[in-house]
Amino acid sequence: MKNEKISLNGVELHPFSSESELLNYVDFHKGILVAINAEKILHATDETRAIINRNIGYCDGAGAQLALQQKGYKDACKIPGCELWLKIVQRFHHEKSFYLVGSTQEIIDSTVSKLKEEFPVIQIKGFRDGYIRTEEERSALIDDIVAKKPDVVFVAMGSPKQELLMEEIQKRHPAIYQGLGGSFDVYTGFVERAPRWWVDHNLEFAYRLIKQPKRITRQIHLVRYAYWLAAKKL
Incomplete structure (x- = not known):
């Protein structure tokens, strides 16, 4: 290690x-x-x-x-992070519990449903969307995670927002944490990922650029x- x-x-x-x-x-x-x-x-x-x-x-x-x-x-x-979180689920779903935060309510609901279908024994101790609008909501989320003590916490909110939230939670509850960006959207099919050939040949960025030409302003760097x-x- x-x-x-x-x-x-x-x-x-x-x-x-x-x-x-x-x-x-x-x-x-x-x-x-x-x-x-x-x-x-x-x-x-x-x-x-x-x-x-x-x-x-x-x-x-x-x-x-x-x-x-x-x-x-x-x-x-x-x-790739969008694959790693599922590897974590596959490896640990028999022995560890999970908590999920992120994306829209529709996508987080679909994510939880799909996980339970693919991993019937998975323990999901809680979940919510990623639109935390007030300090009260943020505090309530942290308190809920601390109370339920999941072993793994996934947060899909984009960087650095997701990392800052995870660091705040981690101060009160040690666990495995991973920031996921848009991974729930990909997992549930709301966003298309590049086909495997493009991924395996390190050309995922090019595929995304073809699909979203506006990304050129980012990728030119x-x-x-x-x-x-x-x-x-x-």
């Missing part, structure tokens, strides 16, 4: 060599899993670096994987990341 962390533009992540290595690690080291990709490395600020470095950063994208391999971690693997890799500036 890898306790070491590697810094990429000041962003620290663990060079896990497999999904099973990561799963074994979080089984013994409770904490917050944070997906690291090229965009997070490229656009890191003092605030986002601090959030990531306090927690368990893992390689979510090909850009981060290439940078780790360039630093000598040839077996560093890419572990990846040219700078490619330059950093070529110049070994990470």
Whole structure:
């Protein structure tokens, strides 16, 4: 199990060599899993670096994987967050309990229904949508999680909002936490993920760009990341 962390533009992540290595690690080291990709490395600020470095950063994208391999971690693997959370469920659903937060009410309801269908013995101790409008709602959510003591908490609200909420909860209840962004939307079919060929060939970003041309304003910055890799500036 890898306790070491590697810094990429000041962003620290663990060079896990497999999904099973990561799963074994979080089984013994409770904490917050944070997906690291090229965009997070490229656009890191003092605030986002601090959030990531306090927690368990893992390689979510090909850009981060290439940078780790360039630093000598040839077996560093890419572990997409939208797949990892389901690996956690598959691995631990017989022995651990879960709590889910995020997305719209329709999508979180569909997510819970689908999980119960696919994993009949799963223990879901609570769930709610990700639209927390008041401090009272936020406090009520945290109190509910603390009271029900789930072993695993998934929060799908986007970064850094989800990490800040998980850190607040973690102060009162140690558990395995993972931020999921839009993973519930993909899992329930409300959002289409790239076909497997594109994912396996590290071209998921290109597929998403074809489907959503407006993403070009975000993805054009990846040219700078490619330059950093070529110049070994990470």
